[in-house]
Amino acid sequence: MSEDQLDKDGSLRPAGKRQLAGVSTTSTSSYEAKRLAPEPKDDDSPGGSVTRFLPEVVSEMGKVVWPTARQMVTYTLVVFAFLIVLTALVSGVDFLAGLGVEAVLTP
Numbered sequence: 001m002s003e004d005q006l007d008k009d010g011s012l013r014p015a016g017k018r019q020l021a022g023v024s025t026t027s028t029s030s031y032e033a034k035r036l037a038p039e040p041k042d043d044d045s046p047g048g049s050v051t052r053f054l055p056e057v058v059s060e061m062g063k064v065v066w067p068t069a070r071q072m073v074t075y076t077l078v079v080f081a082f083l084i085v086l087t088a089l090v091s092g093v094d095f096l097a098g099l100g101v102e103a104v105l106t107p
Contacts, residue, residue, distance in 0.1 A: 048056075067075065
């Protein structure tokens with residue numbers, strides 16, 4: 001929780017669209033406090049520490065929604081069909097371009 005979400009008495013104050021009527025959410029002192037406050041530094045390295053990397057990877061892998069075997073077969077067939085169509089299209093354009101160049105260069 002950030003410091004700017006606390007009132008002077010330490011209680012939480014609404015942030016965002018739900019604000020108390022008549023309560024100002026910004027003041028000159030809050031701007032000065034934010035401007036004068038140094039930025040917190042958790043770690044010197046820009047990407048974080050190496051020791052936190054693996055636990056974060058495990059955490060993120062738990063959030064992944066893995067496809068079922070049937071979905072993978074479907075996706076694979078769709079990719080192969082697309083590759084066949086695209087290969088036929090490129091081959092056809094290449095063949096026609098070759099015929100055109102040959103027609104122009106031969107007298």
